[in-house]
Amino acid sequence: MKGSWRRVMAPSNHLWGNIFKEKNEGHRDTRILLKKIPLFAALTKSELKEIVRLIHHRQYRNEEIIFWEDEPGVGMYVIQKGAVGIYKDYAKAEQKELVRLEPGDFFGEMALLEDDFRSATAVALGETDLYGLTHPNLPDLFLRKPQLGVKLLSTLANILARRLRKTNQDLQRLEKNLPAAEAKEKTTP
Amino acid sequence: MNPAREGRSVVINFNRDLIFFLFKTGLLLLGLLATFWILSYSGMVLTPLILAILLSILLNPLVLILERRGLNRTTAVVLILAALGIVLAAALTLLAPIIAREFKTLSGLAQHETPATLLDKLKNLLQRYLPWLKNSGLTTQIVSRAEKFLYSLLNQSIQLLPGIIAVAIALVLIPFMTFFLLKDGRRLKKSFIQVLPNRYFEMTVSLLHKIDLQLGSYIRGQMLVSLCIGILAITALAILDVPYFLLIGSAAGLANMIPYFGPIVGAIPAVILNVIAKGALGAALPVIAAFLLIRFIDDTLVSPNILGRSLKIHPLLVIIVIFTGGEMFGIMGLLLCIPVTGIIKVTIQELIWNFKHYRVLRGGD
Numbered sequence: 001m002k003g004s005w006r007r008v009m010a011p012s013n014h015l016w017g018n019i020f021k022e023k024n025e026g027h028r029d030t031r032i033l034l035k036k037i038p039l040f041a042a043l044t045k046s047e048l049k050e051i052v053r054l055i056h057h058r059q060y061r062n063e064e065i066i067f068w069e070d071e072p073g074v075g076m077y078v079i080q081k082g083a084v085g086i087y088k089d090y091a092k093a094e095q096k097e098l099v100r101l102e103p104g105d106f107f108g109e110m111a112l113l114e115d116d117f118r119s120a121t122a123v124a125l126g127e128t129d130l131y132g133l134t135h136p137n138l139p140d141l142f143l144r145k146p147q148l149g150v151k152l153l154s155t156l157a158n159i160l161a162r163r164l165r166k167t168n169q170d171l172q173r174l175e176k177n178l179p180a181a182e183a184k185e186k187t188t189p
Numbered sequence: 190m191n192p193a194r195e196g197r198s199v200v201i202n203f204n205r206d207l208i209f210f211l212f213k214t215g216l217l218l219l220g221l222l223a224t225f226w227i228l229s230y231s232g233m234v235l236t237p238l239i240l241a242i243l244l245s246i247l248l249n250p251l252v253l254i255l256e257r258r259g260l261n262r263t264t265a266v267v268l269i270l271a272a273l274g275i276v277l278a279a280a281l282t283l284l285a286p287i288i289a290r291e292f293k294t295l296s297g298l299a300q301h302e303t304p305a306t307l308l309d310k311l312k313n314l315l316q317r318y319l320p321w322l323k324n325s326g327l328t329t330q331i332v333s334r335a336e337k338f339l340y341s342l343l344n345q346s347i348q349l350l351p352g353i354i355a356v357a358i359a360l361v362l363i364p365f366m367t368f369f370l371l372k373d374g375r376r377l378k379k380s381f382i383q384v385l386p387n388r389y390f391e392m393t394v395s396l397l398h399k400i401d402l403q404l405g406s407y408i409r410g411q412m413l414v415s416l417c418i419g420i421l422a423i424t425a426l427a428i429l430d431v432p433y434f435l436l437i438g439s440a441a442g443l444a445n446m447i448p449y450f451g452p453i454v455g456a457i458p459a460v461i462l463n464v465i466a467k468g469a470l471g472a473a474l475p476v477i478a479a480f481l482l483i484r485f486i487d488d489t490l491v492s493p494n495i496l497g498r499s500l501k502i503h504p505l506l507v508i509i510v511i512f513t514g515g516e517m518f519g520i521m522g523l524l525l526c527i528p529v530t531g532i533i534k535v536t537i538q539e540l541i542w543n544f545k546h547y548r549v550l551r552g553g554d
Contacts, residue, residue, distance in 0.1 A: 072546050074391045136398030144256040
């Protein structure tokens, strides 16, 4: 009897197979990639499966815009393949590349926390595959899986705290070096 | 270029782009309306689909609560639908004797009181309470108008009979569609977003999310308010011993989904039936008072607490869509036109906001 039940539920049985089919086929690689990202490193296998179900897989051509500076942000991206350039004032004379990101890197994570505008433009450099996690998915996810929500938010808070500390240190170093740099500038003809 | 002139040209460009964008959006909406209109002729699918969408919006928070308790989505959806089915079946079993009695009395009334005897009763009532109408010939006019109305009502109810098959099909389709919308709704949305070009990706995610939020709270709010009004109306009419209180009270709750007109439409049958049943015009007063009290409770307690700051639709627009909806799609059109207008209004609002903030809609990139 057990065998016949399995046969009814098997993916080859169109109706029931479609309703109860395992949807995680082919998601293993994505899970492995996500596990390497600091934001998702602490998640268990089943929690990662939840994230994989939510993320969008997007493919970009060379120099295709991922998002524009000053446009509302909806989420973060993880690079699966290719590279991404982050620019200030993109496509203007004063364009400046802030950073170049590679597979495994992630960007735009601030948009997961706030409904604010993007502070820079992200551009695909070469054929690029990205995974996008958008903030509209999060309230639902946090309601369904509060523990996963706490883990995700506390890791994000840790990452942001580390960045803030580093920014503060950079600022202090700059302030310390500023008088010397100004003096050097004055003496240079 | 002169900065002032440059500023002006930017404004002109912006306005021209906005007009062009609104024109394109208008065309898209017209296309959607045309599709909707064509589909309405295969209404056996469209009406259950709209009802299933509304039901899935209503039940989604409950599914989320069960998921939070560790159940997977399919099990949660099956449990919620089964619970709903059991509640409905129990309610029907409990209320069936009362409803059957009401229908029995109604058919008894129909046997003893033909439209002609009902009209005679109305004529006598008018002449007894308003004797000054006797000489002016107004009584005859009122009675002939009422006659026309009554016969057209009877004709319409006969026309409704073939709809019973459609109702039977809808009763099978609605739970089936609701199950799949609840279970696969997220996946359907994701698949839709997946096929969009990259430049529309972020904008569409944001648009769909905002529409979801506003519409979900609007529809859940409206349905909850209607439920409250229905319960209040049934209770009040039962206390006042109005005949068929259960049917009329439920209809009043349902009619409440139509803003401004709903409460009036809900009250009229109760007033008329109470007057006929008690045989005195004075019997109208307690029913009118009860409906005014319900209106007061709705305006001061129910709606402000449940609907809050949710979507508001201008009264003029309400009148237009109610008449158009009623004319095009009958009773279902009357009930569904406001939620559908809500969907269109939220979409336009959000599209305009997105137009201002995403350059892809202004012709950039």
